[in-house]
Amino acid sequence: DAGVIQSPRHEVTEMGQEVTLRCKPISGHNSLFWYRQTMMRGLELLIYFNNNVPIDDSGMPEDRFSAKMPNASFSTLKIQPSEPRDSAVYFCASTPQGGNWNTEAFFGQGTRLTVV
Amino acid sequence: KQEVTQIPAALSVPEGENLVLNCSFTDSAIYNLQWFRQDPGKGLTSLLLIQSSQREQTSGRLNASLDKSSGRSTLYIAASQPGDSATYLCAVWGGTASKLTFGTGTRLQVTL
Numbered sequence: 001d002a003g004v005i006q007s008p009r010h011e012v013t014e015m016g017q018e019v020t021l022r023c024k025p026i027s028g029h030n031s032l033f034w035y036r037q038t039m040m041r042g043l044e045l046l047i048y049f050n051n052n053v054p055i056d057d058s059g060m061p062e063d064r065f066s067a068k069m070p071n072a073s074f075s076t077l078k079i080q081p082s083e084p085r086d087s088a089v090y091f092c093a094s095t096p097q098g099g100n101w102n103t104e105a106f107f108g109q110g111t112r113l114t115v116v
Numbered sequence: 117k118q119e120v121t122q123i124p125a126a127l128s129v130p131e132g133e134n135l136v137l138n139c140s141f142t143d144s145a146i147y148n149l150q151w152f153r154q155d156p157g158k159g160l161t162s163l164l165l166i167q168s169s170q171r172e173q174t175s176g177r178l179n180a181s182l183d184k185s186s187g188r189s190t191l192y193i194a195a196s197q198p199g200d201s202a203t204y205l206c207a208v209w210g211g212t213a214s215k216l217t218f219g220t221g222t223r224l225q226v227t228l
Contacts, residue, residue, distance in 0.1 A: 033216065043205070043218040056215060091159060093216075104150060105207075105216055107160040 004108035006092050012114045018080040021111045024073055025094030033105070034067055034077050035091040043091070049075065082115045089113070118143045120208055122219035129196055130227050137191040137222045139206035144187050147210040151180050151191050154203045154221070164191070168210075196226045 005024040013019050025032045033048040047057040049069045057067070064083070069075040079086055093107045119142045129135050139149070148167045152160040164173045164180040166189065172181040179192040189206055207218045 035218075042220045043207075045215050045217070048215060093160075104162050104165045106162065107152075109159040112157075 004092055004094050004106055006090075006108035006111050008111060009109060010112045010114075012116065013082055015083055015115055016081045017115075018078065019082045019086075019113060019115075021077040021090050021092075021113070023075045023077070023092030023108060025075070025092070026096075026106055027073065029094035029096045029106075030072075031095045032069060032075050033093040033095075034075070035093065035107075037089045037091060037110070046077070046090075079113075082113075084115045087114050118146075118208060118210075118217045120206060120217050120219035122204075122206060122222050124222060125220065126223040126225075128225045128227060131196060131198060133196050133226075134192065134194050135196055135224070137193070137204050137206075137224070139189040139191070139219055141187045141189075141208045141217075143210075144184050145210060146184065146208045149180075149182055149189050149206060149208050150216070151178075151189075152205045152207065154205060156202075160205065163204075193224075196224075198226050198228060201225050 007022045031050050034046040035043050037043045046059045047067045048055055052069045065079055067077045089110045089112050091107050091110045093105045095103050095105045121140050123138045150165045151163045153163050154160050164175055166173045166180055166182040177194040182189045203221045203223045205218055205221045207216045209216050
């Protein structure tokens with residue numbers, strides 16, 4: 001398996017533009033997570049899905065952020081409109097057997113977002 | 117709210133030394149604890165997973181222990197090598213919220 005695949009790897013956009021980050025979890029994994037990493041705050045959970053259903057979105061910073069998981073093999077994180085403070089590395093992770101937490105989480109390589 | 121702390125924040129050791137990284141968490145009602153490695157500009161690589169019922173796990177030169185009741189875990193690296201230089205993160209599943217909560221990491225540099 002190729003692991004968790006994220007695209008794009010790097011994104012530079014102007015303030016006010018819409019940004020869409022994409023994630024393909026490992027085949028067969030039931031749970032998918034979106035994290036944001038910054039120097040100041042470290043790794044923060046934004047939202048996670050179990051069987052394509054959003055379970056906890058309490059980490060989504062504000063209404064400008066939205067996430068979808070239309071099927072088991074694809075998820076998007078959208079920021080509209082983007083702001084410079086959204087600049088960070090966004091990671092997607094997946095785990096097998098959602099609801100059974102005695103499993104490893106596997107992370108993608110991340111998307112480095114820069115909003116200028 | 118689960119809080120995870122890692123000490124030290126940074127560590128520099130000469131090659132060949134054995135070293136210990138520390139992780140503590142405030143809510144002991146966890147399902148498991150996972151140690152990750154992150155190289156600069158890269159993603160997270162899982163090193164070890166310790167389930168809540170286990171005391172330790174070993175993989176090669178790495179040994180991780182878990183004392184759930186005291187809210188602590190350690191990652192022991194034997195005979196360190198320059199290739200071990202990276203940031204090491206611990207993360208716990210569970211507590212009052214069923215999610216993976218990360219510590220702030222320990223940045224390790226192993227010098228020649």
